[in-house]
Every structure is written in C-alpha cells, then in structure tokens.
C-alpha cells in the first residue's frame with residue numbers, strides 16, 4: 001500500500017504558486033486511483049499556513065511542515081534537509097512535487113539520502129492494474145517512455161503546465177510542524193537575490209499565449225545585400241510589446257552574440273529554445289527567420305499550434321514541423337503586423353493568457 | 355590562501371543531436387536503433403562545464419581538471435579525439451552504457467567510486483562540475499546523487515556563472531523559473547555545480563593541448579573499469595516516438611500584408 005506525500009514550497013507570502021496546485025492535482029488523483037493508499041501533504045517555506053489552507057481540502061489526511069527564515073530561500077542544504085525530514089516523518093513511498101527549479105535542485109539528492117529513486121520532468125502519472133506508470137521524455141523530448149519502478153521511496157517531479165491543477169475551496173489546515181536544524185556552523189551558501197531584466201525588458205513570459213521565436217535570419221544579409229539588425233531589433237521589440245508574447249530564439253542567433261557579431265541586444269541564452277535550450281509550454285508559437293532544424297524544433301514539443309515565416313520553402317518547418325509555413329520576408333510581415341496590431345490594439349492585451 | 359581547486363567534470367556522451375533517433379527494445383530494455391553506430395558528442399551541457407572548469411583553472415593556479423566519463427570506451431575514445439583538443443584535463447574513464455535509459459542512481463554510485471579513487475584527491479578543495487541535464491536522460495539527477503555520496507551539500511543547478519571572490523568565496527548564478535537567475539554566495543569548495551550554457555564560447559581546437567591530453571587518455575581508457583548499470587527495479591512499459599508530422603500548409607504567393615493580417619487574426623483567436 002502506498003503512502004503518498006505531496007511536497008510543495010510556499011512563496012514569500014506563504015501562498016502556493018500554480019505548479020504546486022498542479023502537483024497537488026497529480027498527488028490527489030494518484031491517491032484516488034490507489035484505494036487504501038494514504039495521502040499526506042508537506043510544506044516548506046518561511047511561513048506555510050496560508051498555503052496549507054489553500055489546499056486544506058485536497059484530500060491529504062495530515063499536513064506536515066518545515067518552516068522558518070532558514071527555509072525561505074531556494075537553497076540545496078536547507079531544502080534537502082526539510083524534504084528529507086518530511087519524507088521520513090510521512091514514511092512516504094511516493095513523493096510528488098512540482099518540477100520547479102527549487103525541487104529539481106534538491107530532490108534527487110534527497111532520494112539518494114533515503115535510498116530511493118527519482119523521476120524528474122514527469123509529464124503523466126497513471127495507474128493501471130494497481131501499478132503506477134510515469135511518463136517522461138528522453139533524448140530532449142524526442143521520445144516518450146512510460147516506466148514503472150519497484151524501489152521506494154519514489155520521487156516524482158511533475159513538469160509545470162503538464163498536470164491539471166487541483167481546484168477546491170480553501171479551508172483551515174492543521175499543520176504539524178517539524179523541527180529541522182541545519183548542519184553545524186550553519187549554511188555555507190547564502191542566497192543574496194535574483195537577477196532579472198527590468199520589467200519592460202523581460203522577454204521570457206511563461207504564461208504568455210504566444211511564443212515568438214527569432215532565428216539567425218534576422219541578422220543575415222537581406223535582398224539588398226545589407227544586414228538590418230537595428231530594424232530587426234525594433235520590429236521584434238514592438239511586436240513583443242504589442243502582443244505580450246514570450247521571446248524564444250534559435251541557438252545560432254544567441255551564439256552570434258558570443259562571437260562578437262551584432263545581435264539583438266535583449267537576447268540571452270535563457271531565450272534559447274531547443275536541444276540545449278528550453279522546452280517552453282505555450283498554446284501557440286510563431287517562428288521567424290529560423291530554419292527549423294531538429295535540434296531547435298525539439299524545443300517546440302509542448303507548443304500547440306505552430307506557424308513559421310521563412311524565405312526558404314524547403315526549411316525544416318515545411319517538413320511537417322509547422323501547421324503553416326509562410327514563405328516570405330519576415331521583416332515585411334512584421335512591419336505590417338505591428339501596424340495592424342497598433343491600429344486595433346485599443347485594449348492592450350491581445351494574446352489571451354493560458 | 356590556497357586557491358587551487360580540484361575540479362572533477364562529469365560528462366557522458368550522447369548521439370549527435372542532428373541524428374535521427376529511433377527506440378528499439380533490446381535484451382536489457384529499451385535502447386536506440388544502431389546505438390553503437392551513431393556518431394556521438396560529449397554531452398553538450400557537460401561540455402560547457404568542461405570549458406568553465408578550464409577557465410577557472412586559468413584563474414586559480416595549481417588547479418587540476420579531471421574529466422570523469424562513463425561510456426562505452428570505444429565510442430568515448432572517438433569523442434575524445436576532438437574534446438581532448440578543447441581544454442587540458444586528466445581522464446578517468448568508466449566503461450559502461452551511455453544511453454538515456456540508464457539509472458542516475460547507479461551512474462552516481464559508479465562515478466562516486468571513481469572520484470574517490472583519484473590519487474591525492476583533497477575533498478576540501480573539490481568542485482564537482484557537470485551538465486545540469488544530459489541530452490539523453492534529461493533528468494538532472496545524477497550530480498545531486500553524486501554530491502550526496504561525496505558528502506557535499508552546497509549544490510547548484512542550471513549554473514550560468516561562477517565568479518571567484520578575493521576571499522575565495524564564489525558568487526554563483528543559477529537559472530530559476532521564469533527566465534531569471536538566482537544569485538548565491540558560497541563560502542568555497544567543496545561544491546557541486548550543474549552547468550547550463552555559461553558564458554564562454556566553445557574553445558577552438560588546440561592540437562598542442564590535444565597531444566598533451568592524448569598521452570594520458572589512452573592509458574586511462576585502457577584502465578577503464580567496467581560499470582554495467584543494470585537499471586534494477588525499472589520496467590519500461592513503452593518507449594514511443596511522438597507523432598511528428600503535421601500537415602504543413604505552405605503559403606507562397608501571398609503579399610506580406612495579407613499574411614500579416616492572417617497571423618494577427620490567428621494570434622487573437
């Protein structure tokens with residue numbers, strides 16, 4: 001019989017973010033599909049009561065927590081100590097947590113401590129014939145496997161956006177606090193802050209309805225034999241401002257920056273989509289001036305509708321990777337699109353969030 | 355102050371990303387069709403870890419860089435012909451499977467044994483580097499398990515920058531959710547760092563570095579201990595390729611204006 005522990009961390013105000021509700025949904029469904037299983041929740045953060053109250057009705061029979069100032073920031077030493085204590089106290093055989101950077105960093109190490117096993121980037125959890133099956137992708141989203149494990153505890157980190165969130169009315173949870181002390185001498189690592197672009201320069205928007213991808217073509221010589229990088233930058237910036245789309249890039253485009261060539265100033269490696277970049281989740285994606293090679297398009301695995309603009313009718317997008325390929329000049333299309341958006345964009349936000 | 359480190363970079367090999375991959379079921383579970391024939395490269399994020407290690411070694415004289423790799427040794431040898439020209443390192447090889455369907459728990463155990471056996475290793479000066487996720491399993495789990503086995507609780511994942519302070523402390527930038535970096539201050543070694551892309555371009559091939567490395571690479575490959583990785587307790591119910599083909603509509607003879615209007619209306623739907 002399984003004992004399922006939902007493990008979530010709270011935000012600075014003590015509440016839970018969307019990925020935590022998604023993990024709660026997965027844990028609750030798993031508990032429901034395994035008659036006789038036990039279901040507990042474990043919370044970690046500076047304060048936890050608001051978060052526990054948000055999921056008071058999720059079906060967990062006990063709410064355990066490790067809280068206090070030492071557990072506010074996302075840091076291996078404190079998060080691992082907290083998660084280990086919660087796992088042991090719950091006698092968990094299955095631990096479900098969201099695959100956020102915080103839990104991805106520490107839970108594999110916790111699995112090691114308790115002699116368990118871990119699967120990260122889980123995109124599906126199912127029960128067939130009483131056995132738990134977990135879906136995840138291999139070779140950078142190129143093939144999907146369903147696997148089962150005999151070893152317990154088994155840690156499952158569910159990818160944000162892959163699970164329906166638990167929905168229910170908040171209540172009042174009785175939280176059982178655990179005392180966890182950090183190693184003697186305290187932590188040798190201190191989180192000092194977060195580095196992010198200014199709000200108006202932030203181009204990565206995980207909740208955006210549209211992913212806009214810029215490829216290296218924006219920096220290449222155009223029909224007149226010249227490059228037009230400043231105009232490309234201005235067109236893309238304008239388009240992002242008008243649509244609130246999230247900006248992705250091909251590797252070639254971001255790499256050009258490292259080689260000292262003129263590229264779009266607001267791009268970094270964080271924008272890179274693909275094999276050695278990210279695999280974002282958005283309902284729609286628009287690729288521009290990008291060839292659609294396999295190492296790039298594997299990063300589009302979780303993009304719903306896909307359209308591309310490229311001068312090359314034989315590019316990768318044409319070969320079944322996009323729903324629509326527009327063979328034309330992206331500069332001209334964006335000029336017209338921006339004008340159109342500006343003219344009709346009286347209400348600001350056009351792209352409906354997920 | 356002793357500023358010299360012992361940097362152990364852990365990196366496996368993966369099929370060249372431009373190859374078409376197809377899963378097959380082998381005697382030991384899932385594998386790739388023609389796996390041994392596919393051209394391979396050093397795992398891309400582990401490559402960045404290697405370049406960053408070489409960069410740090412240049413800043414901290416006396417630092418030694420080791421590359422610990424668990425892979426089929428014949429394939430590893432091929433990959434090292436190029437990788438060996440990128441940065442100076444000493445190879446520690448383990449002969450075992452390199453595929454995505456191996457177990458991080460078992461890989462970590464084999465790597466930990468190999469690292470502990472490095473002669474003269476000073477655990478207090480140890481920095482364990484690697485890629486934050488492999489291009490095969492893509493789990494981002496091995497380094498944490500390895501760190502635990504080596505008793506290291508200062509661990510960082512998705513690292514894009516490590517700055518060495520005058521007092522020997524590190525400022526570390528890690529990728530966190532939503533396109534941001536978390537900044538941490540770590541007192542110094544020992545630490546585990548799973549690298550993302552970092553900030554360094556791929557170094558040019560340097561035949562002199564290659565020759566120096568090669569002298570030690572061949573004996574290290576000969577000494578490679580077997581690491582079979584049986585993936586105990588794991589059953590793969592299925593491994594499938596996604597339905598990739600979309601029926602692409604190719605629009606060729608429309609004006610940019612018409613296309614722009616179509617795109618704008620699509621975005622708004």
Ligand SMILES: Cc1cc2nc3c(=O)[nH]c(=O)nc-3n(C[C@H](O)[C@H](O)[C@H](O)COP(=O)(O)OP(=O)(O)OC[C@H]3O[C@@H](n4cnc5c(N)ncnc54)[C@H](O)[C@@H]3O)c2cc1C
Pocket residue numbers: 214215216217218220222249250251252253272273274275276277278288289290291292293294295296297309310311312315328329330331371372398
């Ligand atoms: C180990 C490894 C890992 C990799 N990882 C990644 C990864 O994570 N992400 C990634 O993206 N790539 C990755 N790649 C690289 C990948 O193979 C391609 O080289 C890269 O994606 C190409 O980028 P691109 O399409 O922007 O550029 P290009 O191939 O240069 O294509 C530019 C395109 O722009 C078009 N174009 C030019 N001007 C215009 C215009 N005015 N209007 C419309 N179209 C125009 C051209 O027709 C062309 O199709 C990886 C490669 C390797 C070996």
